[in-house]
Amino acid sequence: MPPLTTPKSGDALFASVERVNAELFTLTYGAIVRQLLTDLEEVEEVNKQLDQMGYNIGTRLVDEFLAKSNVSNCADFKETADTIAKTLSYVCPVIAFFTATVAMHHSGTFHALSSANSLGFKMFLGVTATVTNWDAEGTTCSFVLEDNPLVDFVELPDTCQGLQYCNVLSGVIRGALEMVSMKTEVTWVRDMLRGDDAYEMRVKLTKQVPEEYPYKDDD
Amino acid sequence: MGTVAIYSLFIINKSGGLIYYKDYGSAGRMDTNDSLRLASLWHSMHAISQQLSPTTGCTGIDLLQAHNFDLHCFQSLTGTKFFVVCETGAQNMEILLKTIYELYTEFVLKNPFYEMEMPIRCELFDLNLAQVIQKDRVALLGR
Amino acid sequence: MISVGKTKQYANVLDKPLSRGRQEVSLSAFAFLFSEVVQYNQTQVDNIADLERRLEDAGYAVGARVLELLCHREKGNRRETRLLGILSFIHSNVWKVLFGKVADSLEKGTEHEDEYMISEKELLVNRFISVPKDMGAFNCGAFVAGIVRGVLDNAGFPAVVTAHFVPIEGQQRPRTTILIKFAEEVLRRESRLG
Numbered sequence: 001m002p003p004l005t006t007p008k009s010g011d012a013l014f015a016s017v018e019r020v021n022a023e024l025f026t027l028t029y030g031a032i033v034r035q036l037l038t039d040l041e042e043v044e045e046v047n048k049q050l051d052q053m054g055y056n057i058g059t060r061l062v063d064e065f066l067a068k069s070n071v072s073n074c075a076d077f078k079e080t081a082d083t084i085a086k087t088l089s090y091v092c093p094v095i096a097f098f099t100a101t102v103a104m105h106h107s108g109t110f111h112a113l114s115s116a117n118s119l120g121f122k123m124f125l126g127v128t129a130t131v132t133n134w135d136a137e138g139t140t141c142s143f144v145l146e147d148n149p150l151v152d153f154v155e156l157p158d159t160c161q162g163l164q165y166c167n168v169l170s171g172v173i174r175g176a177l178e179m180v181s182m183k184t185e186v187t188w189v190r191d192m193l194r195g196d197d198a199y200e201m202r203v204k205l206t207k208q209v210p211e212e213y214p215y216k217d218d219d
Numbered sequence: 220m221g222t223v224a225i226y227s228l229f230i231i232n233k234s235g236g237l238i239y240y241k242d243y244g245s246a247g248r249m250d251t252n253d254s255l256r257l258a259s260l261w262h263s264m265h266a267i268s269q270q271l272s273p274t275t276g277c278t279g280i281d282l283l284q285a286h287n288f289d290l291h292c293f294q295s296l297t298g299t300k301f302f303v304v305c306e307t308g309a310q311n312m313e314i315l316l317k318t319i320y321e322l323y324t325e326f327v328l329k330n331p332f333y334e335m336e337m338p339i340r341c342e343l344f345d346l347n348l349a350q351v352i353q354k355d356r357v358a359l360l361g362r
Numbered sequence: 363m364i365s366v367g368k369t370k371q372y373a374n375v376l377d378k379p380l381s382r383g384r385q386e387v388s389l390s391a392f393a394f395l396f397s398e399v400v401q402y403n404q405t406q407v408d409n410i411a412d413l414e415r416r417l418e419d420a421g422y423a424v425g426a427r428v429l430e431l432l433c434h435r436e437k438g439n440r441r442e443t444r445l446l447g448i449l450s451f452i453h454s455n456v457w458k459v460l461f462g463k464v465a466d467s468l469e470k471g472t473e474h475e476d477e478y479m480i481s482e483k484e485l486l487v488n489r490f491i492s493v494p495k496d497m498g499a500f501n502c503g504a505f506v507a508g509i510v511r512g513v514l515d516n517a518g519f520p521a522v523v524t525a526h527f528v529p530i531e532g533q534q535r536p537r538t539t540i541l542i543k544f545a546e547e548v549l550r551r552e553s554r555l556g
Binding site for chain 2: 059060061062180
Binding site for chain 1: 389416419462
């Protein structure tokens with residue numbers, strides 16, 4: 001098996017792309033969350049919609065990640081847990097990439113604007129996602145985000161206590177992995193907003209979509 | 220160091236549906252039905268080539284050579300295929316395909332009016348593609 | 363990987379120092395988000411006028427906050443009170459913080475006293491967007507028009523603000539002009555102030 005092309009690291013990746021002021025992002029995200037709260041009313045529905053939006057973004061974003069990160073050889077990547085692990089860790093920068101963006105979201109409320117300075121906006125550099133806690137079958141693992149700048153930003157009003165910005169993030173992972181033939185379930189097991197020491201998502205591979213051949217030889 | 224002729228470009232979605240076809244003055248421009256059928260056949264042949272492989276890990280046909288043209292194909296990990304038909308011996312086609320893939324991630328996937336897996340009708344993609352395809356540009360890519 | 367140490371915890375976000383606004387995200391991240399904003403809003407409307415209005419509303423919320431932020435950060439809690447002052451504030455300060463550059467031009471309408479135009483050869487939000495032919499003159503710059511209206515309205519300059527594509531001779535892509543039509547009261551006040 002040929003060696004996988006060395007992917008660029010997350011920080012090299014970020015350094016190479018065109019950037020914009022984070023406040024444009026922050027405020028735009030705030031605006032969409034406000035629209036969702038107005039349109040859908042129920043916080044639970046907003047959470048679902050955020051997850052869906054994350055999923056949509058993931059399905060579109062994965063190609064840019066693949067194109068820019070030099071991940072080009074998919075030999076055997078579907079065949080063993082080991083290579084799944086590799087693929088998952090390749091997708092990590094996607095998460096980090098998006099985490100950085102999600103971090104901006106929390107300035108949606110005005111007074112959060114007054115924060116930002118202390119944020120690890122060395123961009124996604126500050127948000128290293130590690131893949132760990134593999135199960136014996138090699139189909140479930142954890143993405144752990146320590147020091148997630150999310151937590152610094154969040155100050156939800158009493159009426160929105162159930163609002164989960166992080167659903168966008170799990171949606172992105174689900175969407176991105178589905179595009180490389182892996183159906184996953186993503187659940188949050190640790191959440192700094194609820195007093196845990198890190199963010200941890202449990203990513204469970206539920207189905208590897210087999211290579212689809214466009215011809216049938218059995219009928 | 221000369222310029223090369225590109226005859227046509229195809230983009231096929233992961234189900235084998237043709238989502239983009241551009242002819243750059245080949246002798247016989249195909250009508251819609253022909254191009255759709257051909258795209259679907261290429262999709263199948265690409266899959267068959269993987270099955271023919273004596274070892275695992277084959278990603279399908281990268282290059283097809285005929286006596287009067289070459290066909291270079293690039294498939295992204297997400298299953299989208301990009302291929303160009305060009306004159307024999309044309310260099311730098313892998314780079315060109317990669318560049319087209321990047322244009323696709325910019326001007327197609329970031330366009331809110333583009334529906335995934337559907338035919339690509341994006342003016343900005345067309346404009347940027349035209350610049351990249353310009354013969355001299357292709358030659359420059361290799362420098 | 364570079365890792366940033368634990369950031370200091372503040373009991374209240376208000377206690378945190380105000381951002382100087384120098385952080386960045388990738389343009390892609392914004393583009394994907396904005397694309398989702400447009401796609402989501404498309405599901406909520408059945409005509410183009412409503413889509414425009416909803417994007418403008420989203421932009422308005424951004425504009426209102428940008429005004430507050432910049433008045434505090436750049437202008438010592440003062441804001442412009444004169445028409446040309448606020449227009450130049452939008453053209454320069456607001457544009458710079460949101461789009462990384464001042465706008466290409468700010469002009470007074472030639473036919474109407476109450477109209478001004480801010481033009482941009484390539485609006486950042488439109489960078490990757492091709493509007494389908496069947497959507498006519500629709501311009502996602504409606505979002506930016508909303509930002510401008512949000513700034514103006516909250517600074518006490520009510521106006522109708524719209525985004526238009528304007529063809530440029532010799533160019534394949536049209537530029538976008540943000541047309542600002544001030545409310546009568548604004549012009550009356552201006553003439554009183556002399």
